[in-house]
Amino acid sequence: MSSNADTVPVFHTVSELRSWRSDQRKQGKTVGLVPTMGALHNGHLTLVSAAQQSCDTTVVSIFVNPAQFAPHEDLDQYPRTLPQDIQKIAETQANCVVFAPLVSEMYPNGITTDRSKQKGTFVEVLGLSEMLEGGSRPHFFRGVATVVSKLFHIVMPEMAFFGQKDVQQCCVIKNLVADLLFPIKLNIVPTVRDPVDGLALSSRNVYLTEEQRAKAPALYRGLCAAQKLYSQGITGREELIGAVAAEAAQENLDIEYICLSSPDTLEELDSVPSSxxxxxxAWRMGKTRxxxxVLIGFEF
Incomplete structure (x- = not known):
């Protein structure tokens, strides 16, 4: 264990974290988990705040998970800002620890981004992982489900906190918890947005040029336009998706997909049901994805 930013214990090994967790259990303390890949922003810190309000102590994991990346993706370029991340957590002035393991701790058999060459144990949530994001990133949710399962086993939290921005991830993990019988309560926290233009906060926003950053909020405007149509009684897929596409077209954005999906199965819907x-x-701006x-007619 090391200590950074004066007040935050930082664990780098599984054995250290488990020893700390054993002490928390002996003291009767509840533990919340906020899994992250670092490069923390206000969206992450909102999750930390939610955990602090619900649990006696909070583990913030910071781990750039190789299994979530394909060979052609940005694993090497993904922002790694551990000292700054720890400082931000320290400034929350609440009972937190950081778990920042090495890759060798999380993948004892080693790990490569080439799925065909991976060895060891992996977790898949079939039926959901192939939808939406899984269309262009078939490896991604296998990596998510695997690393989250490992973190659940290591930390053994009473609660875990995820952001709605990664809505498919939330659906996948919800099923993971149910299927593998994890005794963990999931908390889905609403997306944190730029207070001026509504762009969803993301670690990858730093990749945007000034021109791209100015155009990026068009997609959220489109999503909001679709929500407004729904509030006026319009439930059809064509109209709702069309509202998003029209806003994006004004900025010539490269749309990868727009989907109206079931919250349970992520299958495409022709219209919004009572549930x-x-x-x-998803859209691309230069090299950034x-x-x-938005949720229509329901809340997590």
């Missing part, structure tokens, strides 16, 4: 729907979109979504 509600997820309206989500951004995602966003």
């Amino acid at each position: 509600g729907a997820i309206l989500s979109s 951004l995602i966003d979504n």
